[in-house]
Amino acid sequence: MTTSSLCAVQILSCYKVGGAQVMMPRRMAFATPDMKAAIFAIADDVKARGGAFVLSDLFRSHDMQLQAHLDHVNGKKPAFSPLPGGSMHEGGRAFDVVIDDLKMSLADFWEIAKRHGVVPIIAEPKTTIKECWHFECRGSHQRVYDHYASGKGRNMKPATAMAASAILAVGLKVDAFNDCDAAAVQAALIRLGYDIGNIDGAIGPRSRAAIEALGATGDMVQIRLHLTAELQRRFPGEYFEQTLEATAPGGSFESLPAATSPVTEAIIIAAPPPASAPAPAPPRTAPPAVKNKPLEASRSIWGAVLAALAGVGLALHEIATGAWSWLEATLPFSTTWLFLGVLLLATFLVIYARIDDRLKGRR
Numbered sequence: 001m002t003t004s005s006l007c008a009v010q011i012l013s014c015y016k017v018g019g020a021q022v023m024m025p026r027r028m029a030f031a032t033p034d035m036k037a038a039i040f041a042i043a044d045d046v047k048a049r050g051g052a053f054v055l056s057d058l059f060r061s062h063d064m065q066l067q068a069h070l071d072h073v074n075g076k077k078p079a080f081s082p083l084p085g086g087s088m089h090e091g092g093r094a095f096d097v098v099i100d101d102l103k104m105s106l107a108d109f110w111e112i113a114k115r116h117g118v119v120p121i122i123a124e125p126k127t128t129i130k131e132c133w134h135f136e137c138r139g140s141h142q143r144v145y146d147h148y149a150s151g152k153g154r155n156m157k158p159a160t161a162m163a164a165s166a167i168l169a170v171g172l173k174v175d176a177f178n179d180c181d182a183a184a185v186q187a188a189l190i191r192l193g194y195d196i197g198n199i200d201g202a203i204g205p206r207s208r209a210a211i212e213a214l215g216a217t218g219d220m221v222q223i224r225l226h227l228t229a230e231l232q233r234r235f236p237g238e239y240f241e242q243t244l245e246a247t248a249p250g251g252s253f254e255s256l257p258a259a260t261s262p263v264t265e266a267i268i269i270a271a272p273p274p275a276s277a278p279a280p281a282p283p284r285t286a287p288p289a290v291k292n293k294p295l296e297a298s299r300s301i302w303g304a305v306l307a308a309l310a311g312v313g314l315a316l317h318e319i320a321t322g323a324w325s326w327l328e329a330t331l332p333f334s335t336t337w338l339f340l341g342v343l344l345l346a347t348f349l350v351i352y353a354r355i356d357d358r359l360k361g362r363r
C-alpha cells in the first residue's frame, strides 16, 4: 500500500558540469514523481523551441547539501546554499537549469515551467538576479509555505518550513527536529488542510485533535504511515505508483542516502539500480559548482587581476623605498635638491620642446 515519493529520473544525459555535457551522476538523479514528470515535459517543450534543457543540479543528499553550504561559506561556490534541511533540492523538488542552453528568454522559460507546475523563486525573470537558475516543483508543500506566510506557523521562514516538509515527505531527516516522525506528521496535517501551528516535532493538542479527526491511531510511526496513505489519496501525482517490493525486490536502498527510521525506509523506494553496475558509493564532496552567470566568472577574473596588481604595486613600493634610502645615504647633497634639480630639468625640457615645436612649425 505504502509507496514511494522519491524515484530515480532517467534523464541522465541532460546534465552539465564545468561546461561539458555529461551523464548526471546517479546520486543526483532523483526527483519526486511529479517533479520527474515536469522535467520530461519541460524538456520536450524546450526542445520543440530549439533549445536544450540542461541541468546543473537536481537532488542533493543531506551531506551534499552540507558540502554545498560549506563551499558557499568558504567562497568556493558563489551561489548561496542553505544548511541541510532548508533546500527543496533535498526533497527532490528543485532543479538548477543552464540558462544559456535554453536558447530563449528567461521570461519565456518561466511560462513553460509554470505550465508544468514548476515555479521560480525570484520576482522578475532577469538573469542578473541570483538564483535565476533555480526552479521548484512545490506540489502540496506550497500549502506549508502559505501556512507560514500567513503567520499560522512562526518558528521558521516559509521557504524553510516548505523545504523541511518536502524533505520529511521523502523519508529523509531534518536536523532541526529531534523527532522526525512527529515533524513529518505535523507537516502532513498542514498539507491536509489542518492549522496545527508550528512544525516542531512535538505533538500538541491541535495536532492531536487533527490526528483523531483523521482516524489515525497507534504510535507516531503508525500515524505517519496512515497520514502518508491519506496524502497519497489526495495528491496521487506526488507518490510513486509502485510498491517497494515491485520496484526494488528485497528493498534496495544503496543508491539513496541513509534513512532515519524504519518508517522512512518503508516509504522511500529507490528505483532498481542498473543491473550491470552496482550503485556508486555516496560521495563525500559536492559536484563542482557550475557558473550560471558569466558575470560571476568575470568577477573572479577581475578579483585575481586586482590582487596581482596590488602585489606588483607593493613590490615596486618596496624597491622604490629601498632605492630612495640608498640615494639618501649615497648622495653628497640632500634629496630635496635632487628633487628640485630633476623638476627644473623637466621644466626646461618641456619649455625647450615647445620652443623647438614652434620653430619647426609643428602643432
Ligand SMILES: [Zn+2]
Residues within 6 Å of the ligand: 057, 089, 094, 095, 096, 133, 134, 135
Ligand atoms: Zn538550486
